[in-house]
Each structure stands twice: as structure tokens, then as C-alpha cells.
Amino acid sequence: MDITILGIESSCDDTSAAVIRNRTLLSNVIASQAVHQKYGGVIPELASRAHQQNIIPVVDTALKEAGITIDKVDAIAFTRGPGLLGSLLVGVSFAKGLSIARNIPLVEVNHLEGHILSHFVDMPDREIPHPDFPFLCLLVSGGHTQIVRVDAPTKMEIIGTTIDDAAGEAFDKCAKVMGLPYPGGPVIDRLAKEGNPETFKFAKPHVEGAYDYSFSGLKTSFLYTLRDAVKENPNFVEENKADLCASLQKTIVDILLDKLVKASKATGIKDIAIAGGVSANSGLRNGIEAMGRRRGWRTFLPEFKFTTDNAAMIATAGHYRYMAGELSSLEVSPVARLQDL
Numbered sequence: 001m002d003i004t005i006l007g008i009e010s011s012c013d014d015t016s017a018a019v020i021r022n023r024t025l026l027s028n029v030i031a032s033q034a035v036h037q038k039y040g041g042v043i044p045e046l047a048s049r050a051h052q053q054n055i056i057p058v059v060d061t062a063l064k065e066a067g068i069t070i071d072k073v074d075a076i077a078f079t080r081g082p083g084l085l086g087s088l089l090v091g092v093s094f095a096k097g098l099s100i101a102r103n104i105p106l107v108e109v110n111h112l113e114g115h116i117l118s119h120f121v122d123m124p125d126r127e128i129p130h131p132d133f134p135f136l137c138l139l140v141s142g143g144h145t146q147i148v149r150v151d152a153p154t155k156m157e158i159i160g161t162t163i164d165d166a167a168g169e170a171f172d173k174c175a176k177v178m179g180l181p182y183p184g185g186p187v188i189d190r191l192a193k194e195g196n197p198e199t200f201k202f203a204k205p206h207v208e209g210a211y212d213y214s215f216s217g218l219k220t221s222f223l224y225t226l227r228d229a230v231k232e233n234p235n236f237v238e239e240n241k242a243d244l245c246a247s248l249q250k251t252i253v254d255i256l257l258d259k260l261v262k263a264s265k266a267t268g269i270k271d272i273a274i275a276g277g278v279s280a281n282s283g284l285r286n287g288i289e290a291m292g293r294r295r296g297w298r299t300f301l302p303e304f305k306f307t308t309d310n311a312a313m314i315a316t317a318g319h320y321r322y323m324a325g326e327l328s329s330l331e332v333s334p335v336a337r338l339q340d341l
């Protein structure tokens with residue numbers, strides 16, 4: 001029997017809806033919100049309002065592109081959290097309304113599990129390699145940096161996490177200091193390609209937890225390097241932008257890989273995946289592949305369109321929850337923090 005899932009994602013600043021059938025992608029529509037760019041970061045109030053405007057056309061388009069009507073949907077999977085509360089409320093309320101109106105079961109999805117399960121979205125026209133269980137996933141986004149041990153699609157354990165900033169935040173905050181536009185990660189990635197990663201050295205953290213991360217020290221070290229240099233030469237940032245970006249990116253990648261290698265050695269797990277917005281970073285992608293060749297890993301890099309927020313991954317996570325009989329009640333409410341989920 002065919003299982004068709006409608007996925008809805010609204011946790012941050014992308015409104016997205018997707019349809020999958022037996023895990024194969026039929027449509028994945030994303031409305032990104034340009035409104036935040038001029039403020040240098042996501043403004044929650046504006047994000048909620050844009051979700052409210054986008055959600056109906058986005059879901060409607062996803063169904064049309066999939067070539068189905070709503071009565072063919074077996075379950076509605078939605079992001080319950082973590083994320084911005086006002087943004088999540090729009091997706092959750094819409095999913096509930098649709099569920100009541102059409103008598104379709106609801107399935108809640110943890111956004112971070114969604115990112116990890118983006119490796120199990122099947123494409124209609126090509127084979128996508130899937131990691132075997134158990135595998136380790138380095139989840140790197142704007143809000144989270146974690147090493148997750150994945151034993152099954154619905155059984156995961158966070159074995160390492162950041163104690164302060166996320167990797168994406170480190171990219172974005174350092175970009176801001178250099179006067180680069182938001183989000184800074186992709187801009188640094190682009191500029192780094194022209195620079196020498198060995199030019200500058202920044203502080204690397206010593207964190208207690210075996211697989212835990214810290215990025216706030218690096219941010220401070222970056223800031224001080226710039227502040228001191230600009231005193232001598234006001235054009236320092238402009239003249240050294242590419243080298244600064246390349247050196248910063250290399251430091252972040254080194255920090256990320258160091259703990260991942262430790263986790264792989266300790267667990268003996270050699271199927272290694274990356275997910276989340278920062279998994280689009282070319283330095284990280286090359287770094288993981290190079291490390292994989294050295295250590296006999298099988299590495300799994302998501303397709304670019306599945307690195308940032310999308311509903312295809314939410315629908316996929318929802319598929320597994322639905323198959324496990326884990327339905328949500330109409331009383332479900334969104335949750336902003338992972339700890340409360």
C-alpha cells in the first residue's frame with residue numbers, strides 16, 4: 001500500500017511544504033524570506049508574518065506539483081520544534097486545521113531529526129546513497145552543533161553538543177565583524193576559495209566533554225585579531241578578506257572534525273553523515289571526504305537543496321514516525337527549545 005505524506009516546515013525563516021510517496025520525493029516547495037536580509041539576521045515577528053502569508057500558497061503548490069489532491073494524503077507531518085515559537089505556531093496551527101478539516105492524522109517531527117533524515121529522501125530519478133545504522137551524524141546549523149548517534153530512523157542519541165555558539169553562528173558572527181551580509185556562512189565559503197587558510201591562526205577550544213564543542217572563544221580570538229590589526233592599518237579587513245575567510249573556515253572545520261574523529265574511534269562507527277545549513281560548506285565537505293579516505297569512513301554529504309531548511313526532510317521523518325504508529329493529538333503545541341521537546 002502506498003504511503004503519502006505531506007510535510008510542513010516553518011521553524012525559522014523558510015516556509016516549506018513537500019509531498020513524498022513511499023519516501024520518494026514528489027514535490028518540495030520552499031518560500032525563503034528576503035525580508036530579514038536588510039536587518040542582518042532573522043526578525044522573529046517578521047518571520048511569523050511571512051509564514052502566515054506563504055503557508056497556504058506553498059502547501060497548495062506542493063500538492064499541485066506532486067499531482068495529487070489533499071484526500072490522497074495519509075498523514076500531515078509538521079515541525080513541532082525546536083525553532084522560533086511564532087514561526088512554529090503558523091505551521092502547527094495550519095497542520096491542525098487541515099487535519100480537522102480533512103480528517104487526516106497528524107505526525108509531529110523534531111526539526112533536528114528531520115535534518116538527519118534528509119539522507120533518506122529518495123529521488124524519483126536517481127539513487128541516493130543511504131548510511132547504514134548505526135551511523136554518526138554531524139549536525140551543523142545556525143542554532144545547533146551536535147554529534148548524533150543514529151541507531152534507527154526513530155532512535156537517535158546526541159552524544160556531543162556545543163556548550164555555547166553553533167558553528168553557523170560562528171560563521172555568521174565573524175562575517176558580521178568583517179561587514180559581510182547575512183547570512184555570512186555562504187559568503188565566507190565563497191571568499192575562502194580565493195584565500196590562503198594558513199595565513200592567520202585563531203584560538204581552538206579545549207572543551208571538557210569528550211565530543212562537545214565550543215565556538216565562542218574562536219569568535220573572540222577572531223574579533224581581537226581584527227581589532228588589533230585595524231589599529232595599524234584601517235584597510236586591513238578589506239585587504240585580507242579572502243585570507244581571513246579561508247583561515248577562519250579552516251579553523252571551524254578542524255574543530256568540527258577533531259571531535260567527530262574521536263566519536264568515530266570510540267564508537268567504532270564508520271558511516272559518517274553531515275546535515276544542516278553548514279553542511280553546504282565546501283571546506284567542511286572536502287574536509288570530511290579527505291578524513292574519510294584516511295580513516296576508511298563511508299561519508300554521506302547531503303545534496304545542496306537538502307542542507308538548509310526544507311519540508312522534504314520533515315515529510316521523511318514523518319513517514320518513519322507514521323509507520324511506527326506515532327501520531328500526534330490535536331492538543332499538540334510547538335516547542336521552541338530542544339530540551340523541552
Ligand code: KG4
Binds near residue numbers: 140144168307
Ligand atoms: O540549518 P539552517 O538552514 O537553519 C537552522 O536551522 O539554523 O542553517 C543556517 C546556517 C547559517 O548560519 C548559515 O550561515 C549557514 O547555515 N550556512 C553556511 C553555508 N550555507 C549556509 N555556513 C557555511 N558555509 C556555507 N556554505
Ligand code: ZN
Binds near residue numbers: 111115141277308
Ligand atoms: Zn534547520
